Amino acid sequence: MKSEINGNPTDLQSTQQKRPNKTANQTIFILIAALLFALSFTYKPLYTDNQNTKFLIAAGQTNHGQLSQDWLANSIDPLPIFTAIIRAFYELNTIELSYAAFLLLLLLYFLSLNAIAEKLFSIQTGSRASFIFILLFFSLHYAIPSVATGGMAYQYLLGNYFQPCVFGIFVFLSINSFLRKQTLFSSLWLSVAALLHPGAYIFPSLLLTASYGFIIYREQRSLLRALTLTAMESEVRAVSPDSRRRLPIRS
Template identity: 35%
Template structure:
């Protein structure tokens, strides 16, 4: 039987890291369910589980770009446990914190001194926003559970490789890319670095270098093949049009270097360069180098050249892996500088431990009240009033028209369980579907632009005929008298619902 002390350590240690993950999620403010990207990423799963009438939603019938993530969310829906995302988010954050701490310990030995480790963790908490916020408004963690958060498994993979657990490292890379395929380019580069470093270390081809690579290929090949078959361009012309729509309009804040490049990004680049210089003699440098090279080439290239198909890939996404590593290197180095002094001087050791502890707990205490309020008091907005009505009155055959670019309506599908024509937030990924999605949005926008004019009713009736629209949400100032033959199903001072 295991000794009681060893058993307690086995139980307590993961609990401590999970507590740190929960503390981080409070400091970052975890958002309530059905927020922002969740309204897109949860849709396919919800539609498959009989969630309201979403099986009738056009967007829910498009090709799913996230099959692994959808399977996870679908399982939670079927188990009536979608609330578990509130726990999965801090659990993944805990993996991030543990991975970064372990990497820092390998570089600087901070775990041998509790005060140094507390100081290191305190620095991470103070910089929690900056260390996970990449270039092009990309990010690793954000404020809620979504596919990109699985990028923490890439950092765990790097930690595992540095600890010589190569098979684990390759498996984790593949899993991260499976849950968020946008990580596949970074995963390929990192796996290439793992293989090259192993070959260099062993000076010959060995099982240790080949097996992890084969494992990564075996796990990743089905995903790559699926994407090639399902998301390949229908024709070059259709593909080019779809990429132009995404790059120039839908996600231009991510894709257009001229739109996002600012002083903070230059500072981030400098931090990456400095950190890489600091670890230039370690294997970590050669893992970071290809990721940094992608940024060094793609940012200036796409600043001057128009290339939508490459822009949509957002090559600078590798920054969400590089910046956590860079901050880890700097924070670990800073904390380790005090270890000799802390080992000699008890006062310094206690003082720096207190500094680290305060840096961890203060952001949590400052945000705790707001966090509780976010999760326990749903926002009471004019849009939420509309959605409450729809949730209680929508029927299976209904298809709703809503303002496409009104962000507070982005959660309409998941809050009400009702299908809509389209909105600007949630778009498909197949080129032909992107074009159809764009047409739907433009048709809806054309109506809303003219809703208060004499042409509004004809446009709405045309939408009803073409797409089966049964209800339209319009501003309360839209003159009802124009819409003869339609009834006002509900109205307040902000919106009204017209039944066709």
């Protein structure tokens, strides 16, 4: 009778040992899927399309290619934080690290969208539904990339190289954090996107923050908490380099 009530100690220990193993296997599975996606994605060469305009000011600041006297390279910088990243690459003579940076952002792109899907549709990592989602995700991006990454009116998020618009991936991280009740991180990730590319992501970030605040108020009836989240994003808007000037910035 005692054994029936308390259970077999050996069985309990076996169950406890299986749970960490299962979690580890799920983590490995999703990381491998993310890495496969990032490595198989199409990367365009350095300075393709408008990447040269995003790198130009940093190149001028470090006199890369003797661009320190270039007029455009000495114009007002609408993307100072992104420029600082590229300037560091030039100073270290490792501009090729932009490929690695793009790969890391692709990993975040896959992981964040997968996490959102798992949360919204109650998908367990490694399950049949998880396999189906990953298969559809890969198929969409490789069979019809113009739909998956081309954007509307050429206002895309990913593209095929490292540039400021790719930091819109942090918007997905924000949504995932908010779905998991991590409101501080949801605001933080929106701030990263807005600071790296103010012209593209300040307005969407404000809209999302307002939506977050409305949901918080509706669920918790806490006006203070809703306003606090909105105020945090407004502060980022105030210190953004785009808050003092509005320059046409292409994604």
